[in-house]
Amino acid sequence: AAQNLAPRDEAAEAGIDVSLPGRPVIRGSLHPITQINQQICDIFSNLGFDIAEGPEVESDYYNFEALNFPKDHPARDMQDTFFVSEKFVLRTHTTPVQIRIMEKEQQPIRAIMTGRVYRNEAISSRSYCMFHQVDGIYVDTDVSFAELKGTLVSFAKQFYGEGLKYRFRPSFVPFTEPSAEMDITC
Numbered sequence: 001a002a003q004n005l006a007p008r009d010e011a012a013e014a015g016i017d018v019s020l021p022g023r024p025v026i027r028g029s030l031h032p033i034t035q036i037n038q039q040i041c042d043i044f045s046n047l048g049f050d051i052a053e054g055p056e057v058e059s060d061y062y063n064f065e066a067l068n069f070p071k072d073h074p075a076r077d078m079q080d081t082f083f084v085s086e087k088f089v090l091r092t093h094t095t096p097v098q099i100r101i102m103e104k105e106q107q108p109i110r111a112i113m114t115g116r117v118y119r120n121e122a123i124s125s126r127s128y129c130m131f132h133q134v135d136g137i138y139v140d141t142d143v144s145f146a147e148l149k150g151t152l153v154s155f156a157k158q159f160y161g162e163g164l165k166y167r168f169r170p171s172f173v174p175f176t177e178p179s180a181e182m183d184i185t186c
Contacts, residue, residue, distance in 0.1 A: 033132055037114050040134055043158045047151060049136065050111040054097035056118075060087050062096035082118050082129075090118035094135040101137065108140035145180065152182050160186040 012018075030038075041051045054062075063069075064076055074080065082090040097113035117133045138147070149168050156164055164186040173179035 037132065039159065040114065040155075041112070043155055044112045044136070047154060048110055049138075052097050052101055052111045052113045053115060054091070054094065054100055054113060056091055056116055057084055057088055058091040058096050060089065062099050063089050063091055063093075066099040067095055080120055082120055091115075092119055093117050094133045098135065098137045102139070108138075110138045110140070112136045145178070148180070149182075156182070156184055160184060 029035075045051060064073065069076060081092055084090065094113040094115050094117060098111075101109055101111055101113075112134055113136075114134045115132065116130055118130050121127050121129055123129060136151075138151075152168070153166060156166060164184055166182060166184045168180060168182050171179045171181040
């Protein structure tokens with residue numbers, strides 16, 4: 001009878017307390033895009049920006065009209081935009097969130113908006129019909145390009161590392177004036 005121990009008795013004899021809760025099983029992790037998005041939001045939040053979100057199915061008004069995209073603008077072409085109906089599209093950029101913020105909030109406004117956007121493009125190893133975008137808005141008195149440059153450089157150094165090299169240069173973007181681009185190498 002001494003050799004016919006129950007499993008619980010064997011565990012106790014081996015110094016194992018079977019009444020303790022089991023060890024948690026770690027399953028998976030956040031998707032890399034979600035991790036990067038959280039990191040970007042954390043950096044901009046620490047720089048004083050709010051984080052805003054908006055719908056992925058957007059009205060023609062917010063996606064085009066309120067952003068001064070006239071009816072004959074190429075972005076409204078069915079080859080560039082996924083139309084859900086005559087008045088709704090899959091958003092082509094996160095900029096419509098800026099209009100929603102400006103309608104609801106008083107100045108100063110300082111926010112970024114991140115999320116999925118959709119463009120009817122040929123799918124290849126370099127391009128897909130859905131991608132993620134970060135868009136920002138800063139509306140206040142006495143804001144200059146120097147502040148924009150400082151914000152972008154601060155973000156880039158925190159995100160890519162202090163050793164990063166960058167240049168800030170004028171650029172032509174048909175729907176913003178003045179326009180600039182920032183190139184980096186790290």
